[in-house]
Amino acid sequence: MKSLKNINAKAGLFIVLFLFLCFNLGCWDRQEIDKLQLTKAIGIDYCPLEEEITYTSQVTRPGQIAAGEEGEESPILGPVWIPQGKGQSIFEASRNIANRSPREIFESHIQVMVIGEEMARKGISEVADFMLREREHRLINWVLVTRKEAGEILRAQTELEDSLSEEIMGIMESQLLLSTAPRVNGRNFLIPLSLPGADTLAPLVEIQEKMPTPDEEIMGESSPEKKKKYLVIQGTGVFREDKLAGYLNIPETKGLLWVKGEISRAVIIPKAPDGGQVTVYITRSKSQIEPEIKKNNIKFYIEVKTEGDIASSNIKGNISDPQVIEELEKKLANNIKQEILQAVDKSREYQSDFLHLGATLRRQEPDEWQTVKEYWRKELTEVEVEVRVIAEIRRGGLISEPLISQ
Structure with missing residues (x-):
C-alpha cells in the first residue's frame, strides 16, 4: 500500500513539474527584431599608414523597405545604411559602429563578406579567427576579394536589386551559367587554410564605369564624379598561406x-x-x-x-x-x-x-x-x-x- 502511495506521489510531482516547465518556457536571451541592426554585408580593410582596420557594414533599413513596398519610399533615405568603424582589431572596428547606431548590432544575416586588397596582402588569419569565433557568423555567406577597398565596393551602385548584398548574391548564382569566377562561401574559404598542400582563393569583385550615352554627354552627366559605376565579379584572388599572392x-x-x-x-x-x-x-x-x-x-x-x-x-x-x-x-x-x-x-x-x-x-x-x-x-x-x-x-x-x- 505504501509503495502504491509513493508511486502516486511521484507521478503527481512529475505532472506538477511538467506543467511548470510548459508554462515557463521561453527565450531568455531573445532579441526584438525592431531593436536590432540587421547587417547584410561587411567589408574589411586595412590602412597601413594608420595601422588600423576599417569595418564597413551594409545595414538594412526595415522602415524604408516597408515604405518602398507601399509605394512611399523616401527620396532621401535609401533601403540600406552603410556605417564604418575603425579599430586595432576587426572586432573592435565592428563594435565601434555602435557609436553611430541606436540599435544593437546583429550579424547572423550576413550574406556577403568583401576583403580589401591591403587586408588580404597583410594576412587573413585575423579574418579567419573573426569568422570562426563570433557565434553570430554563419559560414554560408559569400566571400570575395577586391583590388580596391572593400568599403568602396559596399558603397557601389546596384543595377537591379535594392541592396548590394542581394546584387552580389544574384551575380554569384549566375556564375553557375558563366564560370568566370569561383563560388566560395565562408566554409570553402577557410578549409584550405588548415589543409596541408592547399591554398585558398576567392572570387574577384571590381567596380567598372558605364560609358555615357550621347544624351548623358549632352546633359553634362559624363564627368568623372557623375559617371555610373557597377559591380563585376570575374576572375580570382589566390592566396599563398594566409596572404594574397595575386590574381587570375x-x-x-x-x-x-x-x-x-x-x-x-x-x-x-x-x-x-x-x-x-x-x-x-x-x-x-x-x-x-x-x-x-x-x-x-x-x-x-x-x-x-x-x-x-x-x-x-x-x-x-x-x-x-x-x-x-x-x-x-x-x-x-x-x-x-x-x-x-x-x-x-x-x-x-x-x-x-x-x-x-x-x-x-x-x-x-x-x-x-x-x-x-x-x-x-x-x-x-x-x-x-x-x-x-x-x-x-x-x-x-x-x-x-x-x-x-x-
Whole structure:
C-alpha cells in the first residue's frame, strides 16, 4: 500500500513539474527584431599608414523597405545604411559602429563578406579567427576579394536589386551559367587554410564605369564624379598561406575550375576548321587528378571530360558533318587544355597551390608527401603536369547549315 502511495506521489510531482516547465518556457536571451541592426554585408580593410582596420557594414533599413513596398519610399533615405568603424582589431572596428547606431548590432544575416586588397596582402588569419569565433557568423555567406577597398565596393551602385548584398548574391548564382569566377562561401574559404598542400582563393569583385550615352554627354552627366559605376565579379584572388599572392584572369580562372571539376556551364569559342567561329555551351564536365612517382620525380595527370552543345556558328559548311564535329571537338579540347595550363603556370609563378595538387599527393601518395611537404612550394614550381581533355559535342541545335550562304 505504501509503495502504491509513493508511486502516486511521484507521478503527481512529475505532472506538477511538467506543467511548470510548459508554462515557463521561453527565450531568455531573445532579441526584438525592431531593436536590432540587421547587417547584410561587411567589408574589411586595412590602412597601413594608420595601422588600423576599417569595418564597413551594409545595414538594412526595415522602415524604408516597408515604405518602398507601399509605394512611399523616401527620396532621401535609401533601403540600406552603410556605417564604418575603425579599430586595432576587426572586432573592435565592428563594435565601434555602435557609436553611430541606436540599435544593437546583429550579424547572423550576413550574406556577403568583401576583403580589401591591403587586408588580404597583410594576412587573413585575423579574418579567419573573426569568422570562426563570433557565434553570430554563419559560414554560408559569400566571400570575395577586391583590388580596391572593400568599403568602396559596399558603397557601389546596384543595377537591379535594392541592396548590394542581394546584387552580389544574384551575380554569384549566375556564375553557375558563366564560370568566370569561383563560388566560395565562408566554409570553402577557410578549409584550405588548415589543409596541408592547399591554398585558398576567392572570387574577384571590381567596380567598372558605364560609358555615357550621347544624351548623358549632352546633359553634362559624363564627368568623372557623375559617371555610373557597377559591380563585376570575374576572375580570382589566390592566396599563398594566409596572404594574397595575386590574381587570375578569366581564362586562368576557367582553367582552375576545370581542374577542380567546378564547371557545370561555360561558354567556349574555338576556331572552326574553315577559319569561322563556333560558340560551344558547356553542359557537363568532370575532372580527375592522378599523381605518379617515378625515380623520385612527381608527375600529375589531369584529365577532364566535358560535353557541350553548339550555341552559334558562322562556318560555311554543314555543322552536323561528322568530320566537322570531330575537328571542332579537337579545337574545343585544345582550348580547355590551354586554359588549364595557364592556371598551372600561375600556380607555379605565385607558388600558390590553389589547384590542391599537394593535397591530392598527400591523400593518394602519403609516403611521398612526407618527404616533400617541408619544401612543397619549391617542388610545386618544378613538378611535371600532363593535361588530357576529352571533349564531346552532343547537339548542334535546330539547324545544320547557315540560313544565309557565304
